[in-house]
Amino acid sequence: MELIRGIHNLHPEHAGCVLTIGNFDGVHRGHQAVLSRLQARAQQLGLPSCVMVFEPQPLEFFARDKAPARLSRLRDKYEAIASLGIDRLLCVKFDHTFAELSAAQFIEQILVRKLSVRFLVIGDDFRFGLHRSGDFALLVEAGKRHGFQVLSTDTLLHDQQRVSSTLLREALRDGRLADVELMLGHPYSISGRVAHGAKLGRTIGFPTANIHLKRLVVPIQGVYAVQILIAGKMHFGVANIGFRPTVSGTRSQLEVHIFDFKDDLYGKQLQIRVCHKLRDEQKFPSFTALQTQITADARQARQWFGLPDASVEPDGI
Numbered sequence: 001m002e003l004i005r006g007i008h009n010l011h012p013e014h015a016g017c018v019l020t021i022g023n024f025d026g027v028h029r030g031h032q033a034v035l036s037r038l039q040a041r042a043q044q045l046g047l048p049s050c051v052m053v054f055e056p057q058p059l060e061f062f063a064r065d066k067a068p069a070r071l072s073r074l075r076d077k078y079e080a081i082a083s084l085g086i087d088r089l090l091c092v093k094f095d096h097t098f099a100e101l102s103a104a105q106f107i108e109q110i111l112v113r114k115l116s117v118r119f120l121v122i123g124d125d126f127r128f129g130l131h132r133s134g135d136f137a138l139l140v141e142a143g144k145r146h147g148f149q150v151l152s153t154d155t156l157l158h159d160q161q162r163v164s165s166t167l168l169r170e171a172l173r174d175g176r177l178a179d180v181e182l183m184l185g186h187p188y189s190i191s192g193r194v195a196h197g198a199k200l201g202r203t204i205g206f207p208t209a210n211i212h213l214k215r216l217v218v219p220i221q222g223v224y225a226v227q228i229l230i231a232g233k234m235h236f237g238v239a240n241i242g243f244r245p246t247v248s249g250t251r252s253q254l255e256v257h258i259f260d261f262k263d264d265l266y267g268k269q270l271q272i273r274v275c276h277k278l279r280d281e282q283k284f285p286s287f288t289a290l291q292t293q294i295t296a297d298a299r300q301a302r303q304w305f306g307l308p309d310a311s312v313e314p315d316g317i
């Protein structure tokens with residue numbers, strides 16, 4: 001999939017595509033339905049399929065720190081969208097100039113002049129342009145003048161509710177990971193590179209790989225049974241996502257202890273699949289009390305996965 005970073009990187013050869021527009025945060029099953037329609041239309045018309053996303057997401061631009069935690073970074077979106085066979089990802093920088101475009105200007109300057117859109121597939125609640133004044137009806141009207149067609153996709157429901165990034169965030173916050181998996185079509189996962197930590201984990205027999213999250217604010221907190229993908233191979237383990245009050249941590253961190261594993265992981269790229277919530281994070285009176293609790297967490301996670309008990313746990317390196 002071709003990644004086009006910014007409108008200024010659109011060239012004449014990009015003219016004439018089947019397009020959809022949105023944040024696609026989480027790339028959940030509602031998004032997947034839109035994307036598969038997009039792909040089907042593109043194939044039918046013999047044109048490339050293109051997805052327009054925004055960076056930052058508009059709410060992050062307007063609300064800054066008050067914007068909800070992201071479900072996926074651009075990199076995660078790229079991978080999820082590419083895996084559905086889409087040809088192009090156009091990442092538009094959402095800044096003041098862009099935010100000031102009226103709905104009509106967005107249609108004329110971007111959709112028509114820059115992209116020569118031939119077909120547009122959008123969700124049924126799509127709004128765009130200054131004050132969110134543009135909608136499906138306006139696009140249909142403009143399409144008649146500029147020679148493109150517009151298709152609106154229906155709402156995808158889960159438990160009688162519209163599958164949305166907000167519904168997903170709520171399910172993640174409440175630890176309803178089975179619901180999350182149904183809405184995503186796969187377990188919720190976080191990827192990142194292993195960074196160095198305080199080297200305390202190994203002293204209590206639980207080395208924990210610290211995943212560098214950069215600026216990602218993770219929408220979950222607590223202790224979880226997880227699967228870990230390292231270079232295509234699946235492992236099991238327990239993870240903590242939080243501030244680590246016992247050791248006076250100051251920023252949210254993701255740490256994972258991998259069962260029956262002893263290799264050096266520093267610098268490696270891991271994918272952590274969050275499968276089941278075990279408990280909330282707590283402040284323990286001592287490091288020994290934390291160690292006892294982590295031993296119990298590990299046992300519980302092994303049981304949840306149906307793995308045999310560890311012969312000796314903790315298993316320091």
Ligand SMILES: Cc1cc2nc3c(=O)[nH]c(=O)nc-3n(C[C@H](O)[C@H](O)[C@H](O)COP(=O)(O)O)c2cc1C
Nearest residue numbers: 197198199200201208238240244245246247281282
């Ligand atoms: C399964 C698991 C559960 C954890 N639970 C807590 C917790 O409830 N409270 C806490 O302060 N830290 C918790 N931690 C984080 C530990 O404080 C952390 O792993 C330890 O400080 C080692 O840090 P290091 O990797 O930087 O050496 C947990 C870690 C794991 C692996």
Ligand SMILES: Nc1ncnc2c1ncn2[C@@H]1O[C@H](COP(=O)(O)OP(=O)(O)O)[C@@H](O)[C@H]1O
Nearest residue numbers: 197198199201202207208258261262264265266
């Ligand atoms: N079973 C394991 N689970 C997680 N990390 C492991 C494991 N075995 C070895 N390691 C290595 O040990 C490191 C974690 O040890 P730890 O003492 O917690 O150090 P740090 O504070 O740097 O994370 C990991 O980054 C990884 O390289």
